[in-house]
Amino acid sequence: MTEDVEWQDHYGLPPFGNMMQPGPNAAENFVRIGNEISAGIHAALTRHCGPDLSQKRILEFGCGIGRLVMPLRYRHGYPSDACDVSGWCIGYLKRAVSDVRFRQTPNDPPLHYRPRVFHALYSVSVFTHLPYERQRPWLAELHRILRPGGIAVVTTSGYRALRYRREQRRQPYWTGVSDEDLRTRGIIYSDHGVDIANHDGVEDAYGYTAHSPDYIRDTWSDIFEVVEQIPAAAGLQDINVLRRAVQGGKAGGAA
Numbered sequence: 001m002t003e004d005v006e007w008q009d010h011y012g013l014p015p016f017g018n019m020m021q022p023g024p025n026a027a028e029n030f031v032r033i034g035n036e037i038s039a040g041i042h043a044a045l046t047r048h049c050g051p052d053l054s055q056k057r058i059l060e061f062g063c064g065i066g067r068l069v070m071p072l073r074y075r076h077g078y079p080s081d082a083c084d085v086s087g088w089c090i091g092y093l094k095r096a097v098s099d100v101r102f103r104q105t106p107n108d109p110p111l112h113y114r115p116r117v118f119h120a121l122y123s124v125s126v127f128t129h130l131p132y133e134r135q136r137p138w139l140a141e142l143h144r145i146l147r148p149g150g151i152a153v154v155t156t157s158g159y160r161a162l163r164y165r166r167e168q169r170r171q172p173y174w175t176g177v178s179d180e181d182l183r184t185r186g187i188i189y190s191d192h193g194v195d196i197a198n199h200d201g202v203e204d205a206y207g208y209t210a211h212s213p214d215y216i217r218d219t220w221s222d223i224f225e226v227v228e229q230i231p232a233a234a235g236l237q238d239i240n241v242l243r244r245a246v247q248g249g250k251a252g253g254a255a
């Protein structure tokens, strides 16, 4: 990295689609949000994995059009690998960021990666779209590909994101969901108003999912140790830091 060049100059900006949405401030928003979220992910990863991640095998699960791959790779030398269901995104990123291994992956597990290969992984704004029945199979799959002791940083939409959907965006369905509803139910999914034709690679059921932090701590701990939860630390979304147990645990013996 050179001092006067930033990641968006180095790689260039992607075409419109995925997280690069057309609009008056499209490029500025892409860069600003990429910077903000990647800083939250980097802080969480370095807190739990040490300062130098450039020699480690690290995956972004659901990388989209590279809004986080680009700043993290350029500034910190990771991720080593990234995947997404979108062939359009992966095709673009293979050309734009040639030193990361990209793979197009299926809508349901398994991934093609061998068990226990990654030191760490991160996944932003993916579990926030998966319907109920896809949540646990994907969590178990991420557990399978992490080394014992490996860290997964996964974002979810908690109370801050719920308030945004309900009060600022006034999105269909979410205007009727209160904080108390989320507290009581723990997880809420709805695909009201979402057209999957706009989401390349997604086969079916891609809506919005909200999780309460208590639900994650109580239910995801069947699979991972939930070691840290930070509200609204990735833009509007919560950061959850999960660790694969070094030994044992329900899913610990599965892979």
Ligand SMILES: C[S@@+](CC[C@H](N)C(=O)[O-])C[C@H]1O[C@@H](n2cnc3c(N)ncnc32)[C@H](O)[C@@H]1O
Binding pocket: 018, 019, 061, 062, 063, 064, 065, 066, 067, 068, 083, 084, 085, 086, 089, 105, 106, 107, 108, 123, 124, 125, 126, 129, 200, 201, 202
């Ligand atoms: C909201 S975008 C976020 C992209 C990227 N993480 C970012 O923050 O810019 C969600 C991404 O998840 C991808 N996705 C959805 N289901 C997936 C799955 N089962 N496996 C991998 N990627 C998936 C979508 O194609 C999309 O690119």
